[in-house]
Amino acid sequence: LTACTGPSGGGGGSTASENANSVIAYGTTDKVTALDPAGSYDNGSFMVMNQIYSFLLNSKPGGAEPTPDLAESASFTTPTEFTVKLKGDLKWANGHVLDSKDVKFSFDRQVKISDPNGPASLLTNIESIATPDATTVVFTLEKANDQTFPQILTSPAAPIVDDEVFPADKLLSDDEIVKANAFHGQYVIDSFNKNTLVSLKAWPDYKGVLGKPANAGATIKYYTDQTNMKLEVKGGQIDVANRSLSATDIDDLKKDSNVKVHVGPGGEMRYIVFNFDTMPFGAKTPEADPKKALAVRQAAADLIDRQAISDQVYKGTYLPMWSNVPSGFAGANESFKEAYGDGSGKPSLDKAKKVMADAGITGPVNIKLQYNPDHYGNSSGDEYAMIKDQLEKSGLFTVDLQSTEWVTYNTASKKDSYPVFQLGWFPDFSDADNYLTPFFVGGGFMNNHYSNAEVETLIAKQLITADKAEREKTIQEVQNLLAKDISTLPLLQGAQVAVSGTNVKGVDSTLDASFKFRLGTISK
Amino acid sequence: MATLIDAPPPTVAAPKSKAAGGGLGRYILIRFLLIFPTIFILVTLVFFLMRITGDPITAAQGGRLPQEQIDALVHQAGYDRNLLIQYIEYLGNIATGNFGRTISDGRPVVEMLAKFGAATLELSINAVAVALLVGIPLGMFAAHKRDKVPDAFLRTFAILCYATPVFFAGLLLKLTFSVGLGWFPVAGRASTTTELAMGRLVAPTGIYWLDALRSGDLSAFGDIVHHAVLPAVALGLLTAGVFLRLVRTNVIGTLGKDYVEAGRSRGVSEYRLVTKHAYKPALIPIITVMGLQIALLLGGAVLTETTFEWKGLGYQLAQYLTARDFVAVQGIVMLLAVIVAVTNFVVDIAAALIDPRVRY
């Protein structure tokens, strides 16, 4: 009966001959802010960009290792110079030439525009860009040997755009981009109905690292309500549903024989921030006492049962996170697992009691715990209700749990209004450093008044350590130090979950540590 | 949500007034001019309300950037300037027809309004059609059978329609008719194929069924109607309940009038008394209240649009509010104000036209 609502057979009868390479229907609840890389810095926009733009470096499906995409080669030629050689003979889908000028233009433009919605903040390390010839680009960096730079070249700040189409100092609207056919990627956009339906067509002249797509094209359908997306993937109206289904939905879909649930590593992180000034016994409280404050943090770390939250609230779609760097990243360890609780991941009431008693804290400590209900998915309420329960059950804490709407939350949290509060993080690029520098260097963006010179030195060191093994070691050291201080208490690490029809192939290979969903790997 | 009580008496010159000397033309003119202060007040209210609620930059980048960087961006965007200056600037922009681009997704406001406005308009038309088709005949029937079992049944039905939150009703409808019975699609305005076909049309109205009819694409039309049923029913029933009661009360009211008695005394049948003699005079207050219901409909549309993936103004407004996209919100509010004011204007005029006393 609902045949007419099924995944389009490729837009009417016109594609009957392409039955071998069919069109994939993808669904998501994310949203596109802008197709212009300078005007957006979010998952929804980046997902589309990944299909239609190329990068100097990109990762192959299955991993997060930056490998040449538009580049032929890319490396540090001097400590502050990163030189990229472009492949020859590159053309945009509209026929314009793609050369080093486009590359320089793309990065200069990001910085120039610095749009509030844009990712220009990722490019602070670039001092200047030179283009000695049509296929050579030289990035001069402020900080030498920046080990994250190749990763930055794969990040939302780095899609290369057509300098003959995009203006240098302002954003280009989506429709004009589509009209100008200014694409160079596995796909070009065939029709663009923003945040409703986008139809992509494989671009035969693509020569980047991702190779030829496994399908003839794809449609991206945008949902406002995850339940609808769930029902449609269940009913086969879409082939793949990616971000974001609720834990209950995923749990339900796991039991459904018509669909497959795919789980891949995730870089998303949920954690609790302690404001060192205003938390119980914090520096600016009347009863300031760093020892007692530390004891409070440690006791909390002892008491939290991450597994229980993961199981009950998230049904395994988020996993326990045992360190500031999520597992799966080079250098990640499980410093919190060893240091707190029973040492194997279970909470330990005795240890918490002992810590508190040792610090001379008697009677329950009142914690004002703040969370945000609307920005980190709608399970935050349940998550924090559980945390409150876990902390209070011990008798060591009384928890005053409150929630605040996102914009206010953000401003207030940075103005020391919340002693203990929830935050989340989604990486800009796939490197452990993205979980360290923004947080713990120069006060960090959280403004929680934590600073540890040793941590900052080590972070600075790992950033420029070219030797992989040594770098990982340094990163581990940082994590151990952080676990001791507990500036933030990592809780959960998100997994990438996609649901597809049973006849759909190739979903797993794109659920990798690059966190880029590539439609090109999927076929049916 | 407009109440179920009878029509609030018109606050502006009552069309019924015999003494409306200047005639219909003047009445229409004055009624029309009153649209503007309404819009102005709403826009002003929204402007200042939105500014106290925070800025779009914190909404978008708050969890990622340090406060200094955010402050710098806010300054760069000019949101930290004196509010009054911003307000005057905004009014100036509106006056020159410059509505700007949305902050959170960079669309030209006018284009955004046209696109989502058309979707909401389509939903509203469908819903009003359902509400009228259900509410008016049933209301007349209930009035005819007043205080009998069918009346009690219909009133209960009307109250249930009104009492069920539209998202709950939507969920139940979806689970029953889409998931359970498979009769209707779960959500959306059209299937992918149709949606793409609609995207290829030149100069579309944005109202899908109209576009489909104009382009002569009957299968697309069928598909669109197929998709429109559940949302229209969910939103329409909400209003149908109000209409039913409204029609019932007013028809009963006019049934007690002398002229109905006079008709009865001449042997006119009860059926005809209800459907002709009582109904048409009852229509004047009914139409007035129905105009007010448009506001309710747009409010209900927020929830219906969310539940049924109907990408329209209501849903979009909620999104833009979350993103503190004041440019977009102001634009939408302005459009809504225009729609409501114009609807009320049209309704007043229609009521005036139905009432022959004003016509001369």
Next chain:
Amino acid sequence: MGATSPAPRKKSLLDRLPVSSHIRQSVGLQRTMLLIGVVLCAVFVVAAAFAPLLAPYGYSQISDAAGSFPAQAEPGGKHLWGTTVGGYDVLSRVIWGSQTAAAVIVAAVLMSIFLGVFLGLVSGYFGGWLDRILVVIADAIYAFPTLLVAIVMSIAINKGQSGFWGGILACGFAITAVFVPQYFRVIRAETIRLKAEPFVESAQVVGASSARIISRHIFANATRTLPLIFTLNASEAILTLAGLGFLGFGIEPSSAAEWGFDLNKAMSDASSGIWWTGVFPGLAIVLAVVGLTLVGESINDLNDPRLRGRRAAGAKGGPGPSTAAAQAAISADVRGL
């Protein structure tokens, strides 16, 4: 609603209800509908008043001495109406939810009545520019979709914390903003009508001051329709609160139980075969609104002689057997709480 606790105040509660005279007035189906409404409202009020006694657990309780509650447990056993994904007991949250709803109704409707009546009286009585300006403002707000006013208001107001009272006040203010224009319109229209009534003119003729006329002559007469508006707006307050909760602007579960919020959270449950998390709060909303609307509509109909049904003549000697039975039924129901 279950058989957990007796309702000791049955008699006095019934007596205090302003509708009792209407019950006596009504007959037949009209009476049945009114009684159903009264019973539903009574259940609602009792649940709200005695939530701490009636609810087996706290609204944000997810564990007890025996350990954590299971997630999404089916109805039965320890959790009569099952539990949610967060481990909340559905029955408890539905009962506690009535308290939130009642608090919001009281806060919102009281605030809006106070403001709306005052402005309506002044504007209607004095007329002139103040009146014209207030009317245009009220019309403008009235013209705006109420739910969206509520959203804007709740963002604007709910800046700080979201405690029980904070949340309720925020919702209350939001709903107030929506309702004030309605009360304003009604009271103003009534004031204008009354202003031309001979009894007001007779006060004017004897030289009564405006303040005296408004307070002594107009106020009591203009506000006679308020109980009706109250019931109707109370039901709207519930729906608006539910809508806010549904859109994520409501009160968080840790602060209070709120039906609309719970229903919103239950949307994905419902499509996964977990019906109990959504159906119960949904029904609670529907029944509370139905109850209030039935009472309001019945009062309206009974106050309006055109709409009031009457016993057929000749049935002498007080209420007939059918109404006596209904009377018995209501006391039985109330007792069965």
Next chain:
Amino acid sequence: MTVNIDPVSDQSRPANQPVLEIDHLKVTFATDGGDVYAVKDVSLDVRAGEVLAIVGESGSGKTVTAKTILGLLPETATSGGAVLINGNNVISVSASKLRQIRGRDVAMVFQEPSTALNPVFTVGWQIAEGIRAHAGGAGGKRVSAKVAKARAIEALRKVGIPDPEHRVNYYPHQFSGGQKQRVVIAAALALNPGLIVADEPTTALDVTVQAEILQLLRDLRDKYGTSIVLITHNMGVVADLADRVVVMYQGDVVEEATSRMLFAQPKKDYTKKLLAAVPHLGHNSASAGMTERAHQKAKVLVEAKDLTIEYPGRLGAPSFKAVDGVSFTVSEGEVFGLVGESGSGKTTIGRAIAGLNRTTGGSLKVLGYEMLNLKERTFKPLRKDIGFVFQDPAASFNPQLTIGDCVAEPMIIHTKPSPAQARKRVGELLESVQLPASYADRFPHELSGGQRQRASLARALILNPKLLIADEPTSALDVSVQAKVLELFKEIQREFGFAALFISHDLAVVDILSHWVGVLYKGKLVEQGIGSQVMGAPQHEYTKRLIASLPVPDPDEQARRREEHRTLLGI
């Protein structure tokens, strides 16, 4: 008036056979306060070509009886007995049969023509509805719209609507009050029913219009032999039109007689009382025997010079002159009677004197205060010397306050008495308007209309005002009640000696009270003079017509007057 004579009726019947026979009719209503026995035992009959009047005070069951004849009682009513029309018992016939009887055998004319016509349909459509309702059924064929319209035009012509071909497409609001009533009668006539039931057909109309309608009804009887059941409380109308009269009292028929007999020799006490209460123009005049205006030496309390009062037009439309260049004076102790038809500006003048309306031109001095630039603050002290009695006693009391509170209010505002003082004074005043002092604790709705009007008088008098304005204080009351209130008013005026502006549209009533009478016509004072002289020898054309139109409660006298004034009235 030229009328085409139609064949009398398609259902010719023997002349002596009654058209309507009511036999022991009994109607009971179920109400909140228990059953109401509206009609207890009514038997009457109406013969062809006869006008039967049913009279009686308000609530005596006249309307209920009339409605029963057409089977129009609400569902809450139960009726017993028999109402036979052409052999069908209306009480027991089936609904469809009843519908056939309505309109074809018996039709109804309503009291208020403006509400009996549907404002949103043309009059032609409304008349045709009746015609259409009776076609098609019972073997007849459907009537085409054209035929129905032709017959509607015909009916309009019969009732003397000029240019009916054109006017048939008019909406009700395009007709004057009298014309509307003609249209209602035309609708009743459309199917040539043998019997027309007219419930107070002229009560809502001005006397001059009333005279025209009564003439029309008389023509119907004379020319078409239509029987009429005429319900009225106006004895003048009865005297003018009725052949036979049935007097009802509390649901029972107390007396039945031919019109002439009844007025000449009423048998029952109730009838006698009723007839005695009816004001009769020229009888009992307050100014009988006066030759010059009284009280002229006393102080002038109200002085109007070229007084003009305009109501501003809506939305910038031109303003409406309700009072146009009126000059008069009211002196201390004098009763000034103001008469005129509806809309002539009587109330407007009264309200202007009380400071409820603004004057817009000329000069109006009230107690020496120039009202043209009225300031409430400066006028307020004078208010205690002005009393006001409103037309509708029910509406002029705040339903939320007790009678005592209402009556005491002027005192509380102006002299700020102690509660005990106020109580005492209220008690005194209630006694002087012949109400028990204990009524102070009652609420307005617990009093009868007449009692309320007395309380209203008490309130107006509580501060011993110098001037009393009474705007139609008795027009909402029954004749017998009216008589008592008028009597009281007269007595109290004598006792307190206040000056009064007495407003009424009823010449006879004005004459009973006033020393000096002014006649208002379309905002202009066309004539003023000593009451008995104005009534007896009117000078102005309009006053003449007004007096000629007023039917007097005496069939013979009325018949004579009618003949006398035929030309003046244009009938």
